[in-house]
Amino acid sequence: MTRKKILALSALGMALLVVDPQFALAQESHVGKLSGHAAEGKQLYRRYCIGCHGPDGDSNGENAPWIDPKPRDFTAATFKCRSTPTGTLPTDEDLDHAIQRGFVTTNMPSWNPLTPQQRADLVAYVKTFSPRWKTEKPGTPINIPQETPATIESILHGRELFQKMECWKCHGPAGHGDGPSAATLTDSKDNPIRPYNFSTGSRFKCGETNQDLYRIFMTGVDGTPMPSFADAIQPKDAWDLVHFLRTLQALQTQEAALWKKYAADHATEIKPIGPDAGGQ
Amino acid sequence: MKGKLVLLLTVAVLIGGLAGAGSATPPASGSISGKVTYTGTPPKMKPIDMAKEPSCAKQHAIPVMTENVATGPESALQFVVVYISAGDTPGSAPTEIARYDQKGCQYLPHVLPMQAGQVLQIFNDDQTSHNIHPLAKVNPEWNKSQPAGSAPIDTKYDKPEFIPVKCNIHPWMHGYFVVLNTSHYAVTSQDGSFSLKGLAPGKYTITAWQEQYGTQVQDVTVGAGETKGVNFTFKALPY
Numbered sequence: 332m333t334r335k336k337i338l339a340l341s342a343l344g345m346a347l348l349v350v351d352p353q354f355a356l357a358q359e360s361h362v363g364k365l366s367g368h369a370a371e372g373k374q375l376y377r378r379y380c381i382g383c384h385g386p387d388g389d390s391n392g393e394n395a396p397w398i399d400p401k402p403r404d405f406t407a408a409t410f411k412c413r414s415t416p417t418g419t420l421p422t423d424e425d426l427d428h429a430i431q432r433g434f435v436t437t438n439m440p441s442w443n444p445l446t447p448q449q450r451a452d453l454v455a456y457v458k459t460f461s462p463r464w465k466t467e468k469p470g471t472p473i474n475i476p477q478e479t480p481a482t483i484e485s486i487l488h489g490r491e492l493f494q495k496m497e498c499w500k501c502h503g504p505a506g507h508g509d510g511p512s513a514a515t516l517t518d519s520k521d522n523p524i525r526p527y528n529f530s531t532g533s534r535f536k537c538g539e540t541n542q543d544l545y546r547i548f549m550t551g552v553d554g555t556p557m558p559s560f561a562d563a564i565q566p567k568d569a570w571d572l573v574h575f576l577r578t579l580q581a582l583q584t585q586e587a588a589l590w591k592k593y594a595a596d597h598a599t600e601i602k603p604i605g606p607d608a609g610g611q
Numbered sequence: 612m613k614g615k616l617v618l619l620l621t622v623a624v625l626i627g628g629l630a631g632a633g634s635a636t637p638p639a640s641g642s643i644s645g646k647v648t649y650t651g652t653p654p655k656m657k658p659i660d661m662a663k664e665p666s667c668a669k670q671h672a673i674p675v676m677t678e679n680v681a682t683g684p685e686s687a688l689q690f691v692v693v694y695i696s697a698g699d700t701p702g703s704a705p706t707e708i709a710r711y712d713q714k715g716c717q718y719l720p721h722v723l724p725m726q727a728g729q730v731l732q733i734f735n736d737d738q739t740s741h742n743i744h745p746l747a748k749v750n751p752e753w754n755k756s757q758p759a760g761s762a763p764i765d766t767k768y769d770k771p772e773f774i775p776v777k778c779n780i781h782p783w784m785h786g787y788f789v790v791l792n793t794s795h796y797a798v799t800s801q802d803g804s805f806s807l808k809g810l811a812p813g814k815y816t817i818t819a820w821q822e823q824y825g826t827q828v829q830d831v832t833v834g835a836g837e838t839k840g841v842n843f844t845f846k847a848l849p850y
Binding site: 407409416417418419463467495496497500501511512515516519551553554555556557558559560561562563606 | 663665739740742743744746748751752753754755756757758761762764779780781782
């Protein structure tokens with residue numbers, strides 16, 4: 332190849348990058364003030380991620396057959412932990428949080444030891460595995476209003492919602508993950524999947540704060556049976572549900588203390604949750 | 612430079628207009644109709660036990676059967692989507708709404724064809740929560756809770772795809788969204804019959820899709836106002 336030809340080709344390449352901003356975007360990530368680059372991310376991916384997620388990002392790494400739950404398949408561009416509505420792409424920050432936090436109760440560790448720049452580069456590379464990143468923009472993060480006070484009224488209303496929204500059908504009347512539909516649940520790849528058991532008190536896969544809990548049921552956990560309740564629950568009611576869910580965990584939370592006291596004083600008035608709750 | 616460009620554009624528009632006027636589109640009055648049948652032994656459909664959802668169970672005097680291979684008299688095959696897969700110029704999405712109901716813990720209709728971009732409205736007519744979870748792979752995969760009495764969900768799919776739909780709360784609920792690039796499609800009724808109407812004269816490829824037995828393809832040429840008969844036969848396996 333002559334020098335002229337090389338020059339012309341590289342000029343064409345540059346032109347493509349400039350002309351197609353989506354193409355350029357898909358190779359980049361923006362986390363806070365950092366810009367991540369797929370080329371750097373690729374090197375890191377091949378060192379840290381390839382064993383499980385595979386060279387093509389399709390979750391067929393050499394360790395994958397022995398892992399349950401299965402590694403994320405990046406070619407599907409379906410992500411569990413998002414700040415964005417169900418069915419939309421997550422933000423770069425969402426992906427960065429996932430890498431940093433890891434996924435508790437799975438084989439995905441926390442990659443906190445990587446530098447923020449390295450994680451941003453990984454995010455940029457992970458986004459090259461699905462063409463969706465070239466044609467779609469990430470969803471708009473849902474708005475999480477200021478948390479309301481955790482009162483016994485809020486907890487009781489949250490308990491009503493837990494019954495009415497039929498959370499117990501999967502998560503069980505006491506949140507033990509043993510509802511009538513629990514045994515039948517599969518993820519989008521037909522692998523069996525268990526609903527979260529609140530009594531373990533473990534962190535949630537998508538975070539640990541009340542805000543995280545709010546976000547989880549409002550955005551849904553895509554690729555799993557957990558739907559989004561954004562159309563079904565009003566923001567002010569959502570905090571009530573958060574407060575009730577905290578009473579199901581074996582943790583010393585203020586919600587648990589409030590509920591314990593109420594339950595002791597009103598033992599006879601409390602209707603059970605589940606199919607026998609008077610069809611409520 | 613600018614003047615030349617305007618001139619060129621004007622000429623182009625003029626030629627385009629003339630060409631359009633010259634080739635008056637013939638009336639789209641042709642049609643293709645026929646019947647879809649099976650040979651062999653299809654699996655026996657099983658009664659669905661809805662005891663876990665009494666509000667749905669009581670709506671059915673006789674148990675609802677599974678629908679993955681629904682058959683009718685004279686070896687008819689129901690719920691087969693027959694559509695034009697080539698030769699059709701896809702128009703813009705129709706304004707008509709594709710309606711999908713969750714009623715008695717069943718999807719009605721079991722298979723819902725629609726055109727890419729067409730508005731899809733999903734209703735929950737039951738006294739129980741459903742989560743509607745279309746397992747799309749080409750289009751975005753979403754999963755929404757729809758408690759009893761909630762407003763219908765308005766959505767659409769932009770790319771053609773066969774999308775299995777399920778409700779994770781009621782695992783027996785299965786259906787399909789069939790998103791197509793054409794406005795010419797039909798679902799076979801219980802007697803296996805279908806009809807594609809309003810076809811301009813031309814050569815078409817017709818595809819029949821059955822959720823368990825896959826697709827079959829036939830080429831058909833339709834003359835002006837002509838009605839062509841096309842039948843499909845699927846080989847049924849008992850598993």
